[in-house]
Amino acid sequence: DADVTQTPRNRITKTGKRIMLECSQTKGHDRMYWYRQDPGLGLRLIYYSFDVKDINKGEISDGYSVSRQAQAKFSLSLESAIPNQTALYFCATRETNTGELFFGEGSRLTVL
Amino acid sequence: AQKITQTQPGMFVQEKEAVTLDCTYDTSDPSYGLFWYKQPSSGEMIFLIYQGSYDQQNATEGRYSLNFQKARKSANLVISASQLGDSAMYFCAMREGYGNKLVFGAGTILRVKS
Numbered sequence: 001d002a003d004v005t006q007t008p009r010n011r012i013t014k015t016g017k018r019i020m021l022e023c024s025q026t027k028g029h030d031r032m033y034w035y036r037q038d039p040g041l042g043l044r045l046i047y048y049s050f051d052v053k054d055i056n057k058g059e060i061s062d063g064y065s066v067s068r069q070a071q072a073k074f075s076l077s078l079e080s081a082i083p084n085q086t087a088l089y090f091c092a093t094r095e096t097n098t099g100e101l102f103f104g105e106g107s108r109l110t111v112l
Numbered sequence: 113a114q115k116i117t118q119t120q121p122g123m124f125v126q127e128k129e130a131v132t133l134d135c136t137y138d139t140s141d142p143s144y145g146l147f148w149y150k151q152p153s154s155g156e157m158i159f160l161i162y163q164g165s166y167d168q169q170n171a172t173e174g175r176y177s178l179n180f181q182k183a184r185k186s187a188n189l190v191i192s193a194s195q196l197g198d199s200a201m202y203f204c205a206m207r208e209g210y211g212n213k214l215v216f217g218a219g220t221i222l223r224v225k226s
Contacts, residue, residue, distance in 0.1 A: 042216040099207040103157035
């Protein structure tokens, strides 16, 4: 099993719908992240969390919210999806010493 | 200003040849870390190599090496003896200080020709 698991892997939805992307990890890392990937823009940080009581906005948090239900679980919500939120979303955990990120396999979201 | 700049949107290399993927970074923090990730067409992000700003030696991992030129703020990835399986998107990323975020470049698509 993967160390960082994302569900769903693929989702097609309509404008205005609420969507939740879920992430769970078995690496025991405190720090978890949500990134969004768009062609030509690389990965951009949406939100990150140090623990269940600590949530921080990244560079593109507008239109998104997160919940850290436990050390191992970090979910990303789009309250009212819009087409420009069509992207590949990655959850990641962070290794303490080097800062290396361990990524999930990605969730491809299409908003029609 | 861009923190991480990858100036090559796309590159071609002949199989078995070496290739260098460019990355320049911008930070005023003396402590930072530089990373390279590979993203094949299947989409997953694969960690390749890490270089700390205080590391004396250039990092190497198998066929991957990082040409770290601190004064020029560059951290180029060198892939030796390219293989068809090296065809992928490659991202350079930086962690500033002991901060909690990695900032990514826009990526370089590498295509290995047989």
